[in-house]
Amino acid sequence: xxxxxxxxxxxxxxxxxxxxxxxxxxxxxxxxxxxxxxxxxxxxxxxxxxxxxxxxxxxxxxxxxxxxxxxxxxxxxxxxxxxxxxxxxxxxxxxxxxxxxxxxxxxxxxxxxxxxxxxxxxxxxxxxxxxxxxxxxxxxxxxxxxxxxxxxxxxxxxxxxxxxxxxxxxxxxxxxxxxxxxxxxxxxxxxxxxxxxxxxxxxxxxxxxxxxxxxxxxxxxxxxxxxxxxxxxxxxxxxxxxxxxxxxxxxxxxxxxxxxxxxxxxxxxxxxxxxxxxxxxxxxxxxxxxxxxxxxxxxxxxxxxxxxxxxxxxxxxxxxxxxxxxxxxxxxxxxxxxxxxxxxxxxxxxxxxxxxxxxxxxxxxxxxxxxxxxxxxxxxxxxxxxxxxxxxxxxxxxxxxxxxxxxxxxxxxxxxxxxxxxxxxxxxxxxxxxxxxxxxxxxxxxxxxxxxxxxxxxxxxxxxxxxxxxxxxxxxxxxxxxxxxxxxxxxxxxxxxxxxxxxxxxxxxxxxxxxxxxxxxxxxxxxxxxxxxxxxxxxxxxxxxxxxxxxxxxxxxxxxxxxxxxxxxxxxxxxxxxxxxxxxxxxxxxxxxxxxxxxxxxxxxxxxxxxxxxxxxxxxxxxxxxxxxxxxxxxxxxxxxxxxxxxxxxxxxxxxxxxxxxxxxxxxxxxxxxxxxxxxxxxxxxxxxxxxxxxxxxxxxxxxxxxxxxxxxxxxxxxxxxxxxxxxxxxxxxxxxxxxxxxxxxxxxxxxxxxxxxxxxxxxxxxxxxxxxxxxxxxxxxxxxxxxxxxxxxxxxxxxxxxxxxxxxxxxxxxxxxxxxxxxxxxxxxxxxxxxxxxxxxxxxxxxxxxxxxxxxxxxxxxxxxxxxxxxxxxxxxxxxxxxxx
Numbered sequence: 001x002x003x004x005x006x007x008x009x010x011x012x013x014x015x016x017x018x019x020x021x022x023x024x025x026x027x028x029x030x031x032x033x034x035x036x037x038x039x040x041x042x043x044x045x046x047x048x049x050x051x052x053x054x055x056x057x058x059x060x061x062x063x064x065x066x067x068x069x070x071x072x073x074x075x076x077x078x079x080x081x082x083x084x085x086x087x088x089x090x091x092x093x094x095x096x097x098x099x100x101x102x103x104x105x106x107x108x109x110x111x112x113x114x115x116x117x118x119x120x121x122x123x124x125x126x127x128x129x130x131x132x133x134x135x136x137x138x139x140x141x142x143x144x145x146x147x148x149x150x151x152x153x154x155x156x157x158x159x160x161x162x163x164x165x166x167x168x169x170x171x172x173x174x175x176x177x178x179x180x181x182x183x184x185x186x187x188x189x190x191x192x193x194x195x196x197x198x199x200x201x202x203x204x205x206x207x208x209x210x211x212x213x214x215x216x217x218x219x220x221x222x223x224x225x226x227x228x229x230x231x232x233x234x235x236x237x238x239x240x241x242x243x244x245x246x247x248x249x250x251x252x253x254x255x256x257x258x259x260x261x262x263x264x265x266x267x268x269x270x271x272x273x274x275x276x277x278x279x280x281x282x283x284x285x286x287x288x289x290x291x292x293x294x295x296x297x298x299x300x301x302x303x304x305x306x307x308x309x310x311x312x313x314x315x316x317x318x319x320x321x322x323x324x325x326x327x328x329x330x331x332x333x334x335x336x337x338x339x340x341x342x343x344x345x346x347x348x349x350x351x352x353x354x355x356x357x358x359x360x361x362x363x364x365x366x367x368x369x370x371x372x373x374x375x376x377x378x379x380x381x382x383x384x385x386x387x388x389x390x391x392x393x394x395x396x397x398x399x400x401x402x403x404x405x406x407x408x409x410x411x412x413x414x415x416x417x418x419x420x421x422x423x424x425x426x427x428x429x430x431x432x433x434x435x436x437x438x439x440x441x442x443x444x445x446x447x448x449x450x451x452x453x454x455x456x457x458x459x460x461x462x463x464x465x466x467x468x469x470x471x472x473x474x475x476x477x478x479x480x481x482x483x484x485x486x487x488x489x490x491x492x493x494x495x496x497x498x499x500x501x502x503x504x505x506x507x508x509x510x511x512x513x514x515x516x517x518x519x520x521x522x523x524x525x526x527x528x529x530x531x532x533x534x535x536x537x538x539x540x541x542x543x544x545x546x547x548x549x550x551x552x553x554x555x556x557x558x559x560x561x562x563x564x565x566x567x568x569x570x571x572x573x574x575x576x577x578x579x580x581x582x583x584x585x586x587x588x589x590x591x592x593x594x595x596x597x598x599x600x601x602x603x604x605x606x607x608x609x610x611x612x613x614x615x616x617x618x619x620x621x622x623x624x625x626x627x628x629x630x631x632x633x634x635x636x637x638x639x640x641x642x643x644x645x646x647x648x649x650x651x652x653x654x655x656x657x658x659x660x661x662x663x664x665x666x667x668x669x670x671x672x673x674x675x676x677x678x679x680x681x682x683x684x685x686x687x688x689x690x691x692x693x694x695x696x697x698x699x700x701x702x703x704x705x706x707x708x709x710x711x712x713x714x715x716x717x718x719x720x721x722x723x724x725x726x727x728x729x730x731x732x733x734x735x736x737x738x739x740x741x742x743x744x745x746x747x748x749x750x751x752x753x754x755x756x757x758x759x760x761x762x763x764x765x766x767x768x769x770x771x772x773x774x775x776x777x778x779x780x781x782x783x784x785x786x787x788x789x790x791x792x793x794x795x796x797x798x799x800x801x802x803x804x805x806x807x808x809x810x811x812x813x814x815x816x817x818x819x820x821x822x823x824x825x826x827x828x829x830x831x832x833x834x835x836x837x838x839x840x841x842x843x844x845x846x847x848x849x850x851x852x853x854x855x856x857x858x859x860x861x862x863x864x865x866x867x868x869x870x871x872x873x874x875x876x877x878x879x880x881x882x883x884x885x886x
Contacts, residue, residue, distance in 0.1 A: 021122055022070075027190040033324065035060070037060065037061055038058075053104060121175075123174070127175055251438050268397055270394070272400040275402065287403045301366060303368070345391075350398070352398070368402070393419060430476055431470070464495070465494050469499045476510075518582075529564070536573075537615060544558055546603055568717040597623065617629075627662035656678060712733070719746060731744070770801065778804065802833055814841065828878045833861070859877055861880075
């Protein structure tokens with residue numbers, strides 16, 4: 001906008017804008033530390049970058065240089081990216097000045113072609129119609145599509161057709177880029193992943209000095225990665241959760257394949273082992289099972305999943321920096337005996353391989369979900385290349401295991417394809433007949449499916465149905481699940497006859513199956529899927545009847561598509577991401593969603609559950625072009641009130657980020673500042689004032705007292721998105737609200753995840769977190785065992801954890817168990833803890849503990865000594881000796 005920049009400050013704004021584009025490139029470098037060797041702003045060395053292509057220069061690891069020229073206009077609505085701008089000489093007519101095109105072409109000619117990397121123009125100018133024709137939707141200009149007059153001028157400026165073709169084939173044009181303020185916000189947001197507010201401001205200010213002053217940073221004006229990290233005061237990122245959920249009762253699809261795969265892996269081959277298969281085949285689940293098997297076999301490994309689940313809220317799983325830091329964190333905490341002398345990933349992995357070879361064990365690196373990077377990173381796989389440049393070629397005893405769909409070569413890292421040709425890849429087999437039979441038998445045992453035939457014919461009916469299902473689906477796991485869910489949701493008995501009448505083409509891949517269903521769905525049923533895939537919230541099943549009433553249309557039969565969805569008390573969501581991909585690619589998806597959003601807004605405003613209204617109404621209005629309520633409504637008091645009602649902090653982070661972006665776009669800078677301040681002061685304060693267990697206790701209280709059950713239902717359905725300690729806190733809140741079964745589920749999941757992802761934690765406060773988890777899981781009965789087993793557990797743990805378990809048994813009134821534990825324990829200090837806990841539990845219950853036959857075995861602790869004296873018992877009581885003063 002022309003009003004954004006003062007007229008007298010336009011030159012200054014241009015220089016700052018150019019510097020911010022340089023900082024944006026530094027963000028790319030932080031995300032991918034191996035991308036460059038060094039970077040320079042306003043390069044004044046003609047041997048590196050001649051004048052005209054000197055704004056931002058980045059030297060790659062191979063010695064080639066990427067040169068970027070930045071052009072800013074305060075009024076992109078008035079000043080377009082057009083041929084006049086490129087071909088007009090500045091200054092007076094007849095002067096010696098050069099056109100921009102000539103200046104850039106001369107500079108390009110002066111650069112040694114063997115050293116040139118990428119040549120790029122970045123501008124916030126928008127192409128006019130003529131230039132848009134020449135760009136043809138891409139990033140390179142085809143000047144041959146211009147008018148004859150323009151073509152003649154271009155060739156005259158650059159020196160002929162050959163030079164013109166060479167120049168435009170080299171020049172990448174990134175046009176219509178962010179404006180001044182939005183670029184500043186964009187850069188700041190990117191830097192937040194790596195530093196504090198102070199570090200970010202320091203870098204932005206220092207960057208201006210690097211662009212202005214000669215030989216800055218010292219000694220020669222080059223920004224190195226060490227200088228960048230030191231200036232930014234880079235903070236170590238939180239280790240990523242890498243615990244891919246394995247469904248209860250999962251069985252490998254083929255035991256023979258599994259045995260061969262593990263044998264190959266343990267043989268430490270000198271090439272990567274690549275596991276592939278179509279969408280929904282179960283690659284990630286299988287690789288997680290492999291990791292579990294490696295753990296049981298005591299084979300060391302580290303892992304990274306580019307994709308965990310549709311509900312994963314991890315902010316960054318794709319940049320090479322995030323992957324490197326996650327793997328290094330795992331090495332540091334789980335393989336602490338390995339001496340790593342270099343911070344880089346490649347040296348660290350090599351050190352692990354050498355260390356474990358002395359123990360006659362391979363060191364395994366599992367990298368899963370490569371196909372997600374291309375889709376999620378806007379068709380940019382550079383981060384994959386940068387990771388695999390550190391992994392391959394693998395040193396001796398380092399085993400690289402990769403999981404990916406069989407996507408095109410263009411979507412995969414070069415080194416992987418070079419070292420592991422497709423012919424060597426393992427395709428994960430479909431479920432065997434035995435695996436399908438095992439799956440159906442489990443559904444019957446759980447009561448989800450019924451068999452009409454009585455014994456002994458029911459087993460024959462089950463086997464016939466399993467054989468037919470294996471035949472119809474080819475053993476594709478996703479199809480087996482969908483088919484089973486269709487039987488469950490329609491209430492049909494399990495039989496060969498029922499399987500034969502399942503809907504859709506189950507013989508091919510997921511896309512074929514969805515397409516075969518889609519063509520027979522009614523318009524209203526298609527709308528159900530469009531809504532569920534287009535709006536990422538939990539949809540109440542009643543919502544679609546309400547929406548049809550508001551729209552005056554036919555009520556949809558949701559049951560016809562319900563087997564494709566995951567149902568929870570919070571509502572419906574897509575079961576598998578492939579459904580979302582398919583529906584989004586169907587004809588008229590965007591147009592129809594644009595029509596439906598009007599009714600969604602009305603529904604949210606009137607009859608939707610309060611939890612959905614709070615979460616989504618303002619966001620949907622903003623999506624429709626009316627962000628006023630979103631910007632104005634997000635005030636401190638409103639946020640505090642919602643936190644008291646149990647809403648998650650992630651809700652406000654998303655709303656505040658969206659509101660700030662809308663405020664900037666509409667030039668409401670005061671509101672943008674207020675929103676950012678609110679986000680930092682209100683939400684970040686939790687991280688500084690309440691660390692893990694304190695925040696978890698607060699969350700447990702707000703959930704327990706939440707007035708809206710919808711908030712709790714959504715928290716339970718979204719528990720995979722939260723930390724382990726919050727899952728435990730949610731379990732405690734659910735038991736307080738009388739939902740014991742859901743509380744037990746949370747306890748079991750927290751324990752499983754604590755054994756997985758929490759082992760990668762390198763935080764200093766992990767002990768306090770562990771103590772909170774220990775007591776919470778004991779309160780949730782997750783750690784329940786016999787008295788003898790509990791005593792053994794207490795004897796093997798450090799005192800703090802033993803105390804927390806015993807405290808939980810006191811709170812639960814488990815007097816009998818406490819007495820049994822006290823009798824079993826032999827260590828005097830641990831026995832004293834158990835004895836005193838038993839006395840406390842007896843006092844709370846009003847029990848006459850001295851009258852118990854086991855009281856004579858309670859021979860440790862000050863409370864037992866006092867109680868024995870009060871009832872006239874005489875005996876030797878062990879009491880912890882007082883500490884000796886130093």
